[in-house]
Each structure stands twice: as C-alpha cells, then as structure tokens.
Amino acid sequence: MTPAARVAAAIGVLDDCLSGTPVEKALLRWSRGSRFAGSKDRAAVRDHVFDGWRRRRSAAHDGGRDTGRGILIGLLRQQGVDLDTLFTGQGHAPAPLDPDEKAGRGDTPTAATRVDLPDWLWDRFQADLGPEAETAALALRDRAPVFLRVNPRRGSGAAALRALAEDGIEAVAHPLVEGALRVVRGARAVSRGRAYAEGLVELQDAASQAAMARLPLRDGQSLLDFCAGGGGKALALAARARLDVTAHDISAARMRDIPPRADRAGVRISVAPHLDDQRADLVLLDAPCSGSGTWRRDPDGKWRLTPDRLAELARLQAELIDRAARHVAPGGSLAYATCSVLAEENAAQVAAFLARAPGWALRDKMQWLPGADGDGFFLARFDRSG
Template identity: 50%
Template sequence: MTPAARIAAAAALLDTVLAGAPAERTLTNWARGARYAGSKDRAAVRDLVYDALRRRRSLAWVGGAESGRGLMLGALRLSGTDPSLLMTGEGHALSSPLEDEGGRSLAEAPDGVRLDMPDWLLPRLSAALDEDLEAVCGVLALRGPTTLRVNLLRGDRPMAQEVLAEDGIETEPDSQVPTALHVKTGASKVANSRAYLTGLVELQDASSQAAVLRLPFRGGMTVLDYCAGGGGKTLAMGALARLRLAAHDVDPRRMADLPARAHRAGLAVSLLDDPASLGPFDLVLVDAPCSGSGTWRRTPDAKWRLTQDRLNDLCTLQTTILTEAAALVAANGCLVYATCSILTEECDGAVAEFMSRNTGWAMEDRWKALPTPFGDGFFQVVLRRL
C-alpha cells in the first residue's frame, strides 16, 4: 500500500469507529479481509487510526469535520504535511481537499478540543489533576510505551536484555521500576522471542509493576487476585515471593490463557469459581473494573464512549466488588484496591465510600501514578483488617 492508500484505509476505518464500532474489533476484521495489506501496511494503518482517536477532537477541529476524512486532514496538517500531496484522488487515495475543508487553528479552540477531552469530563479531570491537567492530557495524546516485566524466577534484568537482544529486541531499563524494561526497537518481535516464550519476560506496564512491588508480601501467604482477567498481576505477585496463588474473575473466560502463562512463568495458580471455597486469604487484590482513564492512550475509543451514567455505574460496581472481596480477607490480612483510573471518584472516592460502610479497616499504603511517557496512570490502596 502507498502512504496515500494507507491514509484512505484509515479514514474508512475511522468512519466505522465513529459510528460506534469498537476500534480493536474494526481493525482486526479489516486486517483479516485486507489480503492486499502486508504486515507493515496493517501496522501503519493501525497507528494512523489509534493516533487519530487519541486526538479526535483536535484533529477534527483542524481538519474541518469529525469524520475519518476530517481526522486524516487534521493529522496531516498538524504534522506539517500538505494534504494535497497525499489526497490526490488518484489510485486508492482520498479525493483532493476542498475549499470548505480548511478547518481552524488550534489556537482558537476551547480547552476540551485542545486537550482532546469530552466537555462533560474535563471539570472532573481538572479537579483530579489540578496543575497536571495539561501535561497528562498531552501524554494521553501519545502512543504508550511497550514495556516488559522481567520474571525474577527466570533471571535478572541484564540477562533479559541480553536474551532479547539476540532476537533483535533493543530495550532500556526503567529508572524507577527495577523489573521493567522499555522496548526501544523490535516490539513486534516480542511475542515470538525466546525471552517471552521461556517466561523470562511478560508484557506489563511499568506502573502496574510498580504497584505490585509495593505490596506487603511474605513467604507462604495465600493471595487471591479477585478480578484477575488475563492474570498479569497474579504472575507479577508470584515472581516476588513464595505465595499460594489463586485467581478469580466474574467471567472465567478472561482467565483462559492464565494456566499456560503461569506454566511458562514457573508458577502454580488455582483458578477459582468460588473464592470462599479456599479462603480466607492473607491478601486479596481487587484490580477493579473502571473507566481506564489512566490507559486511554492504549484504548482511546474508550475515552469517547464513557458517559456520566456509565461512570456512575462503575463507581457503584467498584464499591460492591470491594465489599465482596473484603469478606475473603483473613484476620490481620490486606485488602488491596487498584484501578487504572485517574478520576477521583474511582480512586480515593471509591475507598472513602467503602470505608464509610465498613468498619475495622485501616489504610496502610496509598500510591497514585499519573500517566507519563514511561507508564500509565494507576491508583492503589492497601487496607489492613484490624
């Protein structure tokens, strides 16, 4: 595909997403059917779509319309590229820009447009972030890093870097998180690399790794990952101490890959339909369903799908799940509440709501990370049963 054809393909896919289809599913379906598109073409189109969704409002403003074509026009203009060079109407290219597709300067845009945030959400973000608002919104407009967690049961960070380099994957250590490696080149090779296939590394954001490293582990503890999903934090916990690991998810299908991942990592994990059958537990981790606002650069269409009603429902669900999980914690044990959100109502607000309804708990640790070029937004609180 030519660069012009890639832009045209991205514009068509964006129209589908803007109409309400999930971005990931839309891209997957397109890739399966586009036999003419090579792996580099698919990757390039994917980047164009996700970059446009991250900056949906600002690109639409500059491109003159909130459409696939408008977003591509805006992206070209903001990159300093004359759209007429790639939108020629020839071959598979989009038609040439019209006079009424001039768009407007971002200098004239309201804050919601300039910061690429829904208007209803901006006051909540402003209250949560204060002086960090513009910096965080700027980070969320960028691509997230590809970060690996070194499995300390299999080796150390220098060893992992060496093994990855043998497969053409260049990494650099995170300066704050001792288990994290950021991939500089060769990210597409990770899944088939020897380091990954032998369990030496796993994909995991640096903030998630940092959160797990803060947990109060000791050997022999029984630990439950109550909202385990794919089990990334389950495996991260197991690499830090000799733990009896259990995982649960309201949708067991989300844990389908966990047994194979655990085997690769050298760990044993019990998958539980009914956690009470094995409890109580010394530590219960609740990585609760949330808006994902700290990770919106990775799932940018989620930012535009979130509504006030959906946020209210999530906050109610978070308190419900915390209450359910609390009943599984042993005497003097820990209940850990975590979200990849940066919204106050899903972070401190959820903990305060739980504490107001449940006595006998004390806060032992609170940690919050804002999105940076090196890690996603994350919030975590450790509560100790008195």
C-alpha cells in the same frame, strides 16, 4: 499499498468508528476485506487509525470536519506532513484537498478539544487532578510506551536484555521501577521472541509493576486475586515470593490463559471460578473501571464513557470492595487497584470504604498519572485488625 492508499484506508476505518463501531472491530472488518494488504500495510493503517482516534477532537478541528477524512487531515497536519503529497486523487489515494480543507479552521479550539477529551471529562480531570490535569490529558493523546517486567524466577535483567537483543528487540531499564524495561525498538516482535517464550519477560505496564512492588509479601503467604482476568498482576506477585496464589474471576473464560502463563513464568497459580468462604492473607482487587489511565491504549474508552456509566462503575467498585474484604483473613490486607485517574473511582472509594467498614485502616496509597514512565494507575492498601 502506497502511503496515500494507507491514508485512504484509515479514513474508511475512522468513518466506521464514527458510526459507532469499536475501533478494533472496525480495523478487523477492514483487514478481512483487504486481503491484499501486507503486514506492514496493516500496521501502518492501524497506527493512523489509533493516532487519529486518540486525537479525535483536536484532529477533527484542525481538519475542519468531524469525519474520517477530517480527522486524518488534521492528524497529518499536526504531524507536519505535506498533505498535497498524499491527497492527490491518483490511484487509491484520497481526493485532493478542497479550498476549505486547505485553509483549515481559523477559530481557537476549546480547552477540552485541545486536550482531546469530552467536555464533561475535561471538567472532571480539572476537578480531580488540579494543575496536573492538562499534562495527564495530553499524555493520553500519544501512543503508549511498551514495558516489560523481568521475571526473577527465570533470570536477571541483564539476561533478559541479552535475549531481547538476540531477537532484534532493544530495551532499556526503567529509571524508577526495578525490574521494568522499556522497549525502544522492535516492540511488535516481543511476543515472538525467546525472552517472552522462555518466561524471562512479561508484558506489563510500568505503573502496574510499581503498584505490585509496593505490596509487602512474605514466603508462605496466601494471595487471592479477586478479579484476576488474565492474571498478570498475580504473576508479578508470585514472582516475588513463594506464595499460595488463587486466581478468581466471575468469567472463567478470562482466566483460561493463566495456567500456561504460570507454567511459562515458573510459578504456581490455582484457578478458582467459584469461591466459598475461603480467606487469604492478601486479597487483591483489580476492579473494573473506566480505564481512564490507559486510554492511549484503548481510545474508545474516553469517547464511550458517560456520566451514567461512570456512576454505574463506582457502584460496582463499592460492591466488589465489600465482597473482596470478606475474604481477607484477620490481620490480613486488602489491595484495591484501578487503572483510572478519576477521584470517583479512587480516593472517593477509599473514603467511603473506611467510613462504612470499621476495623480497617489505610496503610498505603499510590496515584500514578499517565506519561512517559507508565499509564495511570491507583492503589490503596487496607489492613484488617486481627
């Protein structure tokens, strides 16, 4: 495919997204119907689509229309691309720009449009994050860095960097998080490389790594990962100390990769689809949330979230905190985590739990905002009296 044909394909995928199709499903639908497209073509179309979808509002404004074509015109204009070299109408290229598209819009975008958030969410960002709201919102418009976690059970950071380099992957140490690496070249090859296959590294965002590193651990401690999902955080904790780790999730299917991941990492994690009245020294609740700290990875999230859905998530989080707290042993700790930057899911949940749960004390809290050093992430650790 030519560069222009890739743009035309991305326009079609974005139109599918605008009709209500989730971005990953829209890309899969295009890919299945475009067997002629090679791996580089699929990667290029995917990049166009995700870049455009992250910047849906500002790109549509700069492109003059809230359509796939308008979004791509605006996105490429933001990137400084010469549009006349791509919009030629020749072969599989999109049609040439009309006079209105060439002129662009002359009005000033609203603040919410400029930072690519729905109006109501921009209001929440300002209320919750204050002077940091704009920086956080703008960070969500760009592609997320790829971070790896070095697994000390399998080797050192130096050994991981050497193994990655052998596979043509260049990485550098994170300036703030010990054991975290940022991939600067060859990110798409990580899962095929020796470092990953041998358990030297795991894909994990640096903010998540930083949060897990804040939790105090000791050998012999019992850990319950209450909403484990794929078990990434349980793996990070199990790599730091000799723990008795149990992973639990309401969906057993979400945990199916935990055993092979644990084997690769050289740690032991028991999978428990059902829990009785067992208790643990440390219970980790990585709660379902808006994902507002990770929207650059999942831009569908910010366009699909509604105030009603956010309120529903907050109710679920409160219920899960209470349920998880019942599994904490006397003298133990509860760690509540989200990948959100919204106070309703973070600080408000902390205050509400402390108000209704005597015998608990807040011992640590961390709010990491999205940026070059990681995604948005929140952690609060509560200690239970003995």
